[in-house]
Amino acid sequence: MPVRLILPVLCLLLFPFGLFAADFKPAILLNSATVVDKSFNESLYNGMELFRKKREVDYQMAVETDIGVYRQKLKGLAENGYSPIVVPGAQVQPRVQQVVAEVAGDYPGTTFIAIDYRVDLPNVFSVLFKEQEGSFLAGYLAALVSPSNVLGFIGGSDSPVTRRFKNGFRSGIRFGNPEARLVEAYVNDALVTAGDRNASPWNSPGVAAKLAKAQILQGVDIIFTAAGSSGLGAMEFAADSGKLSIGAEQNQNGVRPGKILTSVEKKLDQAVFIALLSHQKGRWITRVKHLGLAQGAIDLAMDEHSRSLITPDVMQKFETVKKRMLSGAIVVSEFGVVSTVGDPAAEAPLPDSLVVGVLSREMFPFTSSEGETIDQEKPGLIADLLSLLNQDLGVTIQLTRKPYQRLIQDIEDNEVDAIAMLPYDFHHDSISEFPKKNQKIDIGRRLFTERWVLFHKREEAEPAQSRPMDKAGPIAFPAGASILPLLQKSGAKLVETPSLYSGFEMLLHGRVPLLAGTELHSARIIKEKEGTPFGLVLMNVEKMPPYLADKHYYLAFSKEFYSRYSLFAEQVWNRLAQLRESPALWEASDKYFELEEVDDAFEN
Structure with a gap:
């Protein structure tokens, strides 16, 4: 299943399985x-x-x-x-x-x-x-600091998480010093060799200490441990032997002050x-x-216990690489593959401005209310996201709201440089440029995602989900719905409504047995009507599992703009993917969802 949208840091625009909240009992x-x-x-x-x-x-x-x-x-x-x-x-x-x-x-x-x-x-x-992003930086730093050019890695077992730690570390070492080499070992392998299948590879510090000793005898002078509490044994042995180590998961710099170069923190x-x-x-x-790094969920711990181990020259190089990762100029995959597209501030030609077209219809919470004017107080998350991008790039971004057909004509005529919230299809691809990877659409660099679901009334004698969609009766849908092609393929009779709200009215009055709507917008309607007569009636409505579809939307550039500023466009896509999941956008969303106590959630 492809990865689908979450807005800021661990979870913006997240809805549980069902719009009607059950008891919260964690x-x-x-x-x-x-x-x-x-x-x-x-x-x-x-x-x-x-x-x-x-x-x-x-x-x-x-x-x-x-x-x-x-x-x-x-x-x-x-x-x-x-x-x-x-x-x-x-x-x-x-x-x-x-x-x-x-x-x-x-x-x-x-x-x-x-x-x-x-x-x-x-x-x-x-x-x-994205453990590989933090371990890449750790590897790069270790390669700059290591006198022997021989680094060590000790993992708990060869699991997907451990591999991401190792792959990033190895790539970071090569990025910092192509002549350096990596020696790796796993606690689980040592336990199997010893015939001890009952001990946990994540809680065997004595075994990890023996692995550290073996690596040091091979010339290793810095050991990165990703082995839970087993790693403490390796870190202690390295410190006693006059060598450095690197911690993982938490800030472990204080375990042996002055002996731990840094720690790859996962803000669990x-x-x-x-x-x-x-x-x-x-x-x-x-x-x-x-x-990952861009969302503040992965980082390296630098504190009073470790700063003396890093010279100003090394720190400057480290900060430069970290900044390029945050800008999207350096991308590290989970397999350790490093992609670079240059530093946009130094290498990519910048346009004087970026004119972005936005649909004039409401797509809560991505665009504000209907019309071509932009609500300055609550402009929608697209405007908020582009505002953050504007601060990053230093390029003036101008928004213009128009109906769909006019925007399509404008991008063909180069009247706009890009369109926000454009779904990927053959026609759109033929007139504009989308973010791609290996010639295929790159979902990871989308703007946002809408989830479409079906609603029905609880008290139906024969529940709609027990019947095929084309036999369940007419399906209401709001005008302009991006889900329309999928509904048409179902063979069901369709009824267009002026808005999602009017669709709920039709459903509750029994005029249609089914309503297609976006989960976010539906939740807002239900929330707004709480305590009203209509809100009480809405409690008789429920979602039909599973959801209909997730519709992905992108920032698509005009062919002309992309041909002139391709590096800039790639950087914009990379940065938008990061900002989409950032604490800054989480905070910007508060005005739409009235969240509390989240604006300091990722402060150190």
Whole structure:
């Protein structure tokens, strides 16, 4: 399943499985016995505590390493009404992913938040991290500091998360010093060789210390550990041997002050906090969220314990590379593949201005109300996003709102440089340029995504979802709906309504059995009508699982503009993808969703 939109940091515009909020009763089930591990589990626990203190909501925490008992405890939490349930760390216990999928399938009304893995079910929401971005910077820094040009990596086991750590670290080393080499080892491999299949590779510091000793004998002078609490053993041995190490997950610089070069931080605590807040507020729509350096979810810890190890010259080089990553000039894939498109400020020719066309119809919350004027107080998230981009690039961005057909003509005639919120199809591709990767549309660099769902009345004698769509009766849809081609393919009779609100009226009066609408706009209508007679009637409406479709929208440049400023355009797409998931946009969204206590969620 392709990755779909989440706006800012861990979760903007996120809606749970159902627009009508159930009781919010959070829980977390850990699958590693050590909670205070100065690493992964401790950071998760801190996130739960942060939520409890800030939101004054208690939670249930359970710990279980035996996978059979783990399954029973997870079922027990669901049976007792806990939702959402945070279920982290499939790399620690590989079968967790399978168990969560099984239990989530049995309890479709319970929300599960998976950390570091994904399950493709409508009630499972996943938070994944771009560990390779932080480890790339760590590798680059280590390559600049290492006298021997031999670096070490110790992982817990060869899991997807560990591979992202390793791949980024290796690529960063090569970026900093092509002559340097990497020596790698895994705690799990050492346990298997020793015949100890019961010990955890994430909680065996003695074994990690032996691996560190072996690497140091091979000339390694800086060791990066991504092995949970096992890594503490390697870090202690390296420090005692006069060598440096690099921590992971949390800021571990203080474990041995002056002996740890840096730590690759995953802001798990704040990720958990905002994930829970999103569900409490009813704002999580996409199933998978990828977080990295640009979103403040991955970073290197530089503090009083480590600064003396880094010279001003090295720090300047490091900051330059980090800045290029944040601008999108350097992109590191999960496989460690590094792509560079140059520094836009230094190399890419800049236009005098950028004229962007925006549809004049309302697409809540992406555009403001109908018409060609722009609401200065609540212009829509497109305007907010482009405003942030304007601050970054130093290029004046002008917005113009027009109907669809006029915008299409304008981009063909080069009257506008780009159109925002344009879906990718053959016709649009023939007249404009979209972000692509290997000649295919790059969904990761989209602007936003709309989720379309079907609604019906609860009290129907024969529920609509029990019948084929083309036999279920007329489907109402709002004028201008991007979902229209899909509805037409269904063979169902269609009824166009002036607005989504009028569509709900038709549904409630029994004029149509089904209504197609966007999840976000529908939620706003329901929220606005709370406490009114119409709002009480709306409580008889529910979504039909699964959702109809996710419609992706892009910033598409004119052919002429792209031919003159291709590097600039690529940088714009890269930066928009980062800003779309940034704390800054999260804060800008408050005026649309009235969120509380999130503007400082990623402050250090």
